Amino acid sequence: MRFDVKKNALSLVVWALLLTAPLWVDRVGAYPELVTQVVVMGLAAMSLNFLLGYTGVLSFGHAAYFGLGAYGVGLTIRYLMPSTMAGLAVGVLVGALAAALIGPMIVRRRGVYFAMVTIAFGQVFYFIAFRWNNVTGGDDGLTNWHRENLHLGFATFKLMDSPYDFYYFVLAVFAICTGLMALILRSPFGRTLIAIRENERRSRFLGINVNFHIWVSWVVSCTFMSVAGALYALLNNFVDPRAFYWSQSGVFVIMCVMGGMRSFWGPLLGAAVYVVLQDYLSSVTPNWMSFIGLVFVAVVLFFPRGFLGVLRRRASE
């Protein structure tokens, strides 16, 4: 297969920016942790978009799986084994398992009802984290643990002390996850998901078992979401119940919509804008929540297709 530069131009730009980020972040007034956070939140939003944008299913409860990944890694490193990789593995496994079990209860629902059920389910985990004080640290969050250095046979990565080593570690995980998602979306299975988004009735009468496909898509989406959650906890060396809270789910959705749900990289852009905006607003005004709320309203009224959606439309006109 020939590599089509024009078709992949956007991907090339994204990767060039991400790979060179440590060289220029200081000059634009940012700092390594912020860029790492953009990548982590970008992965979260892209994971959600697998379901939201490519399967057309309205999930408003993805914070639950973000939080499970986060607590999975934190609890593992704190209580079981001081290893970044083991923690990551446990976090992802827990998130995937929970999604697989909850899935059958929700896949028959559609539209706003699906949104309501998913967001309500997310709250269970919030209250578990909140109430199970002696294990999770309750409202104060899970502390007294930190990410560990990564020893591979040929080298040691100083994830603990070097923010850039950690950034590239996050970027590597991000590359694997987004690469897998891109592959799935280009496969026959991925096309079936898009078919369901486009026209559920037609899909059903092409012999596609729609609910089962939505379940698979849900589990895939939530699994990558818990990867993002685990990375988020590793980034902060800390996790608290707010990772689970329902408003966090809404934030992931606005990232997708703001960047452009129909574009593969849109949610990453949305996440970047959101993270930077929130970082800035919360440093200049105590009322940053109102401004975030205004962003929601403005996106819905003025940019419903998202930034990349608007660009794409311009380009095709």
Added chain:
Amino acid sequence: MSFLKVESVSKHFGSLVAVDGVSMNVQKGECRAVIGPNGAGKTTFFNLITGMLGLTSGRVVLDGQDMAGIDPSHRVKLGMARTFQITEIFPELTVRENVRIPVEVAAGLHLSPRMPAHLKASVNDRIEQLLEEGGLTRIAHRYAGELSHGDQRACEIMMALALNPRLLLLDEPTAGMGDDETHAVARLIKRIHRESHMTIVLIEHDMRVVFNLADRITVLAEGKPLAEGTPAEITANERVQAAYLGGAA
């Protein structure tokens, strides 16, 4: 033995009886038209056959297999493909992608996370063949939602055919079309029927299309069976004439 056997099916919505004891036997390779005045229950009758609606009573048997308890997507796998009165396609995908999806379903790939190399060529060939047969090759790169009514219908029919069905159910394939488009779609159906000996059941309003295509005709009126026979028999039937020209219409 009949290929599709519908045994006195009924459908009640509360106190409303939409379909009332209709039977129909369709032979293999036959093209059957279901006609009747507006509100005769034709589409409901179709929905009972395809499993979109549950039966209140009666039985649907395809090639000796009772369809009771089999959901619509499974019936499709057993060989029942259908089109809808209002065309159901994937508007934001290209025509080629529209056809690709059922071709991949038919090849059993719809859960496959990657395209197996040995099937790639045969899938692509099949897509091009269907596009060609449906007269869609020259517009294959366009978004299905932008096409004319007739081309969308052709696309929908080719999507159904991509599933290699044993029974093709067409709900008003020429609904809302002008003369030229009606003609083109009728020609397409006729060719499919002639070349593949596909068993076809179609609902149709346009009597020219019905008499051009159908081997036999079933007439419904107010949910009840009114008559059945060859086109010539139906033309001569006084009750049918009364239903169409008289009070029921």
Added chain:
Amino acid sequence: MTQLILFNVANGLIIGAFYALMAIGLSLIMSLSDVINFAHGGFLAIGAYLAYTLSPYVGFWGGLILAPILTAILGLIAEKFLISRVYGRDPLYSLLLTFGLAFIIEDSTRFIWGAQSVPYDVPGWLMSPLSADYFFLTGYRMFMVALVALAVGGLFYVMNRTRLGLRIRAGTLDLETVSVLGVNVRVLRNLNFGIGIYLAGLAGVLAAGQLGLQPTIGASVIMPSFVAIIIGGLGSLTGTLLGGLLIGVASGLTAVFLPSATEAVIYVMMALVLLIRPQGLLGEEGRF
């Protein structure tokens, strides 16, 4: 022990009545307009704070009457200028819009009235217990339950006996037909939204006297209201009422036996309902 259980059941019923008031309003809006109003909790907070601000001037009773009405007017304005603009679009957008609205309202209440919780005075004679043995049965609690019953009864009357109610109910079943019959759907949705927000405002005033006032009061009751709807069955007002009371009592009882699961128990109930009776206790199969 019996007294403790009774105490918690009574408590649960009262909390459940709040949930029910909230959930019924949410459910009305969701059924007719296909909008999940995440800002519903925000309107509850507005109702509560308005009553707090007004009562020094108009007294407790004046606040009780005026605050929900003012809240409903704010709701009508929000519907007319914001929410109605996304009707008919992908439900995603109405969700995000009300989500943003919820953020703005919560933050604004914090800005206007402060982040600290403030006391809300209820007439002294209402606060005294009815009997020494059952100290928890204060007059205010009985009064609250009576008022909720009155509001729900009134709503059921409107829904079943008035032209507006009949139109709303017909609209939730088949909006197209209703609009063909010459009903102005825009106005219908606006009024329906107003009724829902009125109930939220009323719940706010009552909650202020019972739970005290803080900006997060809205965010904390909205999720249980969703659960009440799911358990009761979307589209059934009686079911929603039942669902609200049920989860209130369930968390009240759980507080006795397993305090750490007080909040989580209702989600477990929701999961059970979804497994056993996916359409909810009184919901109809196949609507969603």
